Amino acid sequence: xxFQIPIGPQHPALKEPISLRMTVEGExxxxxxxxxxxxxxxxxxxxxxxxxTQNLYLTERICGICSHSxxxxxxxxxxxxxxxxxxxxxxxxRYLVSELERVHSHLLWLGVAGHEAGFDSFFMYVxxxxxxxxxxxxxxxxxxxxxxxNAVGGVRRDLDRAQIDKxxxxxxxxxxxxxxxxxxxANEPSFVARIAGVGLLPLxxxxxxxxxxxxARASGWPRDVRKEDPYAxxxxxxFEVATADTCDVLGRVxxxxxxxxxxxxxCEQILRNLPAGEIAAKAPRKAKPGEVVSRYEAPRxxxxxxxxxxxxxxPERLKVRAPTLGNYPAxxxxxxxxxxxxxxxxxxxxxxxxxxxxxxxxxxxxxxxEDRIVRLGDLRRQALERHPQAPLKRNAVWxx
Amino acid sequence: MKIxxxxxxxxxxxxKKPATVDYPFQKIAVPEGFRGTPYLNPAMCIVCRACERDxxxxxxxxxxxxxxxxxxxxxxxNDRCIHCAQCVDSCPTSPKAMQxxxxxxxxxxxRLKMKKEWVYVRAVIKPKAPPAPPAAPPAAQAPxx
Amino acid sequence: xxxLRTLLYLFVYPGLLFLFVYSTFCEWFDRKVFARLQNRMxxxxxxxxxxxxxxxxxxxxxxxxxxxxxxxxxxxxxxxxAFGLAVVSTAGLxxxxxxxxxxxxxxxxxxxxxxxxLYLLSLPTLIIFLAAWSSTNYFSEIGGARVLTMLFGYEVPxxxxxxxxxxxxxxxxxxxxxAFYQARPLLILPNLLAFAIAVVAVQAKLERCPFDIPHAxxxxxxxxxxxxxxxxxAMFRLMFDIEMVVASGLLAAVFLGGFPGGALVGFLHLVVxxxxxxxxxxxxxxxxxxxxxxxxxxxxxxxxAPLAVLQLLIIILLKGLLS
Numbered sequence: 002x003x004f005q006i007p008i009g010p011q012h013p014a015l016k017e018p019i020s021l022r023m024t025v026e027g028e029x030x031x032x033x034x035x036x037x038x039x040x041x042x043x044x045x046x047x048x049x050x051x052x053x054t055q056n057l058y059l060t061e062r063i064c065g066i067c068s069h070s071x072x073x074x075x076x077x078x079x080x081x082x083x084x085x086x087x088x089x090x091x092x093x094x095r096y097l098v099s100e101l102e103r104v105h106s107h108l109l110w111l112g113v114a115g116h117e118a119g120f121d122s123f124f125m126y127v128x129x130x131x132x133x134x135x136x137x138x139x140x141x142x143x144x145x146x147x148x149x150x151n152a153v154g155g156v157r158r159d160l161d162r163a164q165i166d167k168x169x170x171x172x173x174x175x176x177x178x179x180x181x182x183x184x185x186x187a188n189e190p191s192f193v194a195r196i197a198g199v200g201l202l203p204l205x206x207x208x209x210x211x212x213x214x215x216x217a218r219a220s221g222w223p224r225d226v227r228k229e230d231p232y233a234x235x236x237x238x239x240f241e242v243a244t245a246d247t248c249d250v251l252g253r254v255x256x257x258x259x260x261x262x263x264x265x266x267x268c269e270q271i272l273r274n275l276p277a278g279e280i281a282a283k284a285p286r287k288a289k290p291g292e293v294v295s296r297y298e299a300p301r302x303x304x305x306x307x308x309x310x311x312x313x314x315x316p317e318r319l320k321v322r323a324p325t326l327g328n329y330p331a332x333x334x335x336x337x338x339x340x341x342x343x344x345x346x347x348x349x350x351x352x353x354x355x356x357x358x359x360x361x362x363x364x365x366x367x368x369x370x371e372d373r374i375v376r377l378g379d380l381r382r383q384a385l386e387r388h389p390q391a392p393l394k395r396n397a398v399w400x401x
Numbered sequence: 402m403k404i405x406x407x408x409x410x411x412x413x414x415x416x417k418k419p420a421t422v423d424y425p426f427q428k429i430a431v432p433e434g435f436r437g438t439p440y441l442n443p444a445m446c447i448v449c450r451a452c453e454r455d456x457x458x459x460x461x462x463x464x465x466x467x468x469x470x471x472x473x474x475x476x477x478x479n480d481r482c483i484h485c486a487q488c489v490d491s492c493p494t495s496p497k498a499m500q501x502x503x504x505x506x507x508x509x510x511x512r513l514k515m516k517k518e519w520v521y522v523r524a525v526i527k528p529k530a531p532p533a534p535p536a537a538p539p540a541a542q543a544p545x546x
Numbered sequence: 547x548x549x550l551r552t553l554l555y556l557f558v559y560p561g562l563l564f565l566f567v568y569s570t571f572c573e574w575f576d577r578k579v580f581a582r583l584q585n586r587m588x589x590x591x592x593x594x595x596x597x598x599x600x601x602x603x604x605x606x607x608x609x610x611x612x613x614x615x616x617x618x619x620x621x622x623x624x625x626x627x628a629f630g631l632a633v634v635s636t637a638g639l640x641x642x643x644x645x646x647x648x649x650x651x652x653x654x655x656x657x658x659x660x661x662x663x664l665y666l667l668s669l670p671t672l673i674i675f676l677a678a679w680s681s682t683n684y685f686s687e688i689g690g691a692r693v694l695t696m697l698f699g700y701e702v703p704x705x706x707x708x709x710x711x712x713x714x715x716x717x718x719x720x721x722x723x724x725a726f727y728q729a730r731p732l733l734i735l736p737n738l739l740a741f742a743i744a745v746v747a748v749q750a751k752l753e754r755c756p757f758d759i760p761h762a763x764x765x766x767x768x769x770x771x772x773x774x775x776x777x778x779x780a781m782f783r784l785m786f787d788i789e790m791v792v793a794s795g796l797l798a799a800v801f802l803g804g805f806p807g808g809a810l811v812g813f814l815h816l817v818v819x820x821x822x823x824x825x826x827x828x829x830x831x832x833x834x835x836x837x838x839x840x841x842x843x844x845x846x847x848x849x850x851a852p853l854a855v856l857q858l859l860i861i862i863l864l865k866g867l868l869s
Contacts, residue, residue: 006684013767028688028839055457058485119755119836122407125584129420136432143436149485157490158434189406191756191834194841341688342759342838405833411583419587 003031006341010039014117014345017355021348025341033336035329040359048319053079053153053288056316060306061147063321064357066109068147069102070299071306071321071357076151077232078295078308082288083153091155091280092233097271098142098150100264104175105134106300107257110352111182114254117345118195123185130178133171140164155281165272176265183258187251196250200335200347203248212331213324214302215260216351219245219252226298240267250350257352287314299324301352323357436486437503438479443521445498448473452488452499461488471523479507479515494526555654559809560643560816565635569787570600572824576790579828600787604780612776615682622680627774627781630673634788637666641795642721643816644809655721660712663720663796664705667751670789671697674760677782678770689769692839693760696750699846700757704747706854707740710861711800720796724804731803736864739857741801743850745823748793749830750842752786756834757842794823 003026010018018039024032044063048056056079061072073095080087087095108131115123135145141164142148150156186192202212207220217224225242227235243259245252292309302324309318328351335347365372422429431437439461453461460481466472484501492499509515555561574589574597581588589596614623639654640663646655671693678690712718714733715726727734750757761769768774771782798804798819805812805819837845 004684006688051457052455054455054487054491058457058483058487062483115835119758120834121755122411122584122832123835125586126410129585132420139435140432143432143434143486144484147483147485149436149487152490157486185406189835190404191837194837195835340838340840408829408833411829411832414585415579415582417585419582420585421587423587423590 008344008348014348015353015355016113017353019353019355021336021344023336023341023344028340028342030336030339030341030344033333035333037329037355037359040356042356042359045319045321045360048316050315052286052314053284053316056319057151057153058147058149060319060321061149063323064354065146066106067102067299067301067304067354067357069098069150070297070304071323072149072151073099074295074297074299074304074306075308075319076153077297078293078306079153079288080284081293081295082291082308082310083285084289085154085282085284087155087282088279089234089276090159090278091282093271093275094141094156094158094160094280095151096234097268098138098148098156100267100271101134101138101141102148103264103300104261104268105131105138106352107261108134108179110257110300110349111186111254114196114250114346114349115186115192117349118192120189120192123182123189123192127182130175133175137168137171140167152281152284154284155279157281159280160275165275169269169272172265172268176262179258179261179265183255183262186254186258193251195343196254196346196350197247199250199343200339200350201248202331202335206334207248207331210330210334211327212302213327214299214352215243215253215256216302216328216331218243219256220248221246224303226296226303230296232297234271238267238270250346253350287312288316301325301354301357302327321357321360323354323360325351325354326358326360328353329358431503431505435503435505436484436501437505438484438507439477439482439486439488439499439501440517441475441477441519441521442496442498442500443475443519443524445494445496445524446473446475446521447494447498447526448523449493451491451493455487455491457485457487458483466520472520473523474518474520477517479517480512494524498524555644556639559813560638560641562635565638565788565791566784569784569791570604571597572791572794572820573600573787575821576824576828576831579825580832583829583832604784607775607780607783608777610776612778613773615773617682618773619680622676623773624778626673626677626680627778627785630670630677630785631781631788633666633669633673634785634792637663638788638792638795640666640720641792641805641816642724642799643805644812646721648721648725651719656719658718659720660708660718660723660800663792664708667789667793667796668697668701670785671751674770677774678760681770681773683772685767685772686770689760689772693753693770695839696753696757696759696842699843700747700750700850703743703846703850703854704751706851706858707744707747708796708800710740710854710857711737713858714861714865716865720799721804724799724806727801727803728806734801734803736860737801737857739853739860741797743854743857744797744801745826745830746850748797749827750846751793752790752827754827755831756837758836759839759842790824790827791820794820794827797823 003024006023006025008021008023009015010020020036020039022034022036023030044059048059051059057072057076060075061068063071108127112124112127112131115121115127138148139145141160142150142158150158202216202220204220204222207217207222212220212222213224221244223242223244226232227240228242240263243256243263245255247255288310290310290312292307295306295308297304297306304324305322307318307320307322308316311317332348332351336344339347448463450463453463458481460478460483462476462478464474464476466474486501488499489497489501507515557563577599578588578596589599592599592602614620640659642655646652651657674693675690678686678693711727712723714737715723717723717726753760761771771779774782795816798816802819802822805815807815
């Protein structure tokens with residue numbers, strides 16, 4: 002007997018609102034339908050009203066976990082439009098923060114995966130150790146999230162010797178703890194029983210559905226913008242792209258922990274070879290007209306920003322394609338033929354950052370299939386008219 | 402595949418102090434360079450309005466109180482502020498008129514209580530004294546031989 | 547005099563008052579141990595050391611709005627939490643704590659009260675299933691189906707495991723089993739395998755990690771308890787707490803030698819032994835992650851039940867050797 006379960010928009014498995022309607026038969030999922038749009042904030046429209054510097058902070062706030070990736074992807078594009086080259090030291094500091102953000106994001110994800118599977122002790126331990134990274138980032142940038150370290154033309158703050166030593170010390174502790182978590186995550190029988198063989202995405206399907214990030218790398222596809230299209234300092238650094246062959250959630254756990262270990266290597270290389278010099282180049286207020294596409298490897302996959310300028314101090318168009326948006330079709334494929342018990346894990350395994358992916362929504366009329374544009378004032382008025390006439394549904398019993 | 406792989410670690414933690422900081426009875430000090438709330442040093446402000454223009458949250462409002470006396474009012478709306486410190490970076494004076502402290506426990510139950518206001522006269526930056534005249538030119542050219 | 551003792555037994559110790567107070571203390575102990583294992587603090591500020599936290603939670607729930615879904619069966623919906631509480635409290639009365647005479651059976655201690663206790667501890671599962679069924683919510687239905695599937699898994703190993711010490715002691719009466727092991731403490735050792743199986747099965751009965759599948763928060767919202775709120779949810783939570791005390795009391799009576807020595811010394815024995823069992827339950831809860839429902843059934847029938855049968859064989863051999 003088939004029936005539809007709504008997972009979301011409000012559900013404890015989801016950290017952000019998204020509607021997944023599953024058609025289930027018993028405990029097996031037959032089909033899934035993803036509906037977006039609950040977290041849309043109009044960021045791209047607001048970006049057209051703010052100048053290049055203000056947009057640094059706006060793009061950062063597209064997401065909380067991958068804030069630096071959006072800000073950096075944007076600023077890479079703007080620097081190309083303005084034809085300025087940030088100095089080496091500034092670039093190194095910027096990408097050091099990028100790698101530390103990758104570490105923090107993957108440790109956060111590891112804890113959340115443990116929590117979704119019911120492994121609360123693992124969750125608590127991983128997040129306790131993530132505090133080391135958060136404190137390092139607070140020391141470098143002044144804040145634990147929304148680092149605001151980018152300036153158009155470089156970075157805003159410098160690193161001194163004491164801070165560099167503290168970072169290296171923190172990295173040593175983190176490396177030992179990350180290896181321990183890899184050992185636990187791959188060996189605790191009840192946890193492995195939950196994540197092995199779950200959410201299978203074979204390599205051909207991953208390529209056909211354009212999966213990005215660790216979701217694709219766990220299917221054995223070594224996609225990484227840092228290697229394919231190296232930007233800034235990455236062509237001089239020695240690191241490997243982490244892949245796994247199991248194509249399931251266990252593979253994604255392994256890929257992310259291996260990436261964390263690679264990030265420690267990258268951070269150490271950057272810190273030991275930090276060149277002396279300026280941290281920022283002077284940026285003009287207006288950018289030359291043109292358009293640019295900027296790619297960046299965010300913790301969740303490939304992040305693409307398209308910026309179009311018309312010669313003024315405000316962008317004409319900013320379009321953001323967040324990595325999670327690229328993973329949604331692959332998610333639907335992974336959910337088919339899974340169990341209900343696996344839904345939170347499969348969905349969490351793509352590391353969904355739903356607010357990153359909420360850009361523009363097109364609503365189509367269910368019967369005719371056409372769409373129309375409605376002003377917000379009209380929508381609000383329609384809702385206010387409908388509400389008093391809707392029938393009262395509750396049967397509440399008030400205590401005391 | 403080990404059964405109860407986490408067990409030794411768990412038992413060890415029974416005897417350690419918890420990692421939780423018992424806020425608000427214990428607090429952690431914020432690091433140096435933490436971005437708290439912005440404030441104005443009115444003696445240095447030349448009302449160039451760079452901070453007002455660059456603030457992403459439109460949290461700085463400068464208005465004229467008296468045109469003749471060059472008296473201005475600046476209101477910083479701390480309920481709109483996103484603590485990015487771009488105003489500090491944009492401020493061109495030295496030492497900076499716009500600075501940021503490290504207060505972070507600024508929550509209040511009404512937005513209206515979170516605004517700070519200064520009324521001041523625009524500072525006039527005295528032009529720097531011209532550099533001392535160059536040292537007397539070296540002795541006149543050696544007489545031609 | 548006998549009437550006074552009976553009333554004291556029913557309402558104070560080990561009756562309702564004791565069960566309510568001690569079960570909140572045990573919930574505090576469980577939460578504190580669970581937190582300390584994870585390097586956290588656990589309840590700290592409500593009352594000294596956070597002892598009043600479970601009481602505060604129940605009072606808070608009692609004060610919340612009590613919503614009944616329109617399509618739900620109202621009488622069943624309202625009666626089930628009270629039933630559950632009544633059933634586990636009655637099971638608590640059968641613990642051999644005091645006021646029993648080994649020679650003369652009474653209404654709280656008689657031949658076969660082991661079976662009655664196990665039966666009374668199985669009823670809450672049925673009550674939870676009915677609660678889920680009467681909620682008419684998809685998440686509750688799935689939770690209810692899972693709770694019954696789990697019952698098919700752990701019930702047989704639990705019965706077999708509790709049977710072993712009873713066979714060795716040669717009696718179906720909890721007080722006599724406890725007295726047998728008090729007299730011969732060394733005979734507790736052959737039953738250790740059964741103790742381990744019983745602890746795992748009790749963890750499943752109490753629906754705690756790794757077996758908290760029926761009310762798995764991250765999968766099916768509240769599972770069986772999705773639609774319950776306010777007073778009814780408070781009663782269900784209290785039911786689980788009392789079930790934890792009664793189940794660990796059962797394990798302590800059957801495996802660890804019971805509660806000898808009358809009212810006061812028996813009380814100390816009760817506290818120490820039940821806290822030991824609850825410590826083991828918290829440890830299991832912290833060490834593992836939740837497993838899937840099909841894996842529970844596989845685990846129970848592939849590993850727990852054969853091990854329980856093996857233990858039974860060992861006990862029968864031992865009994866033959868001893869006599």
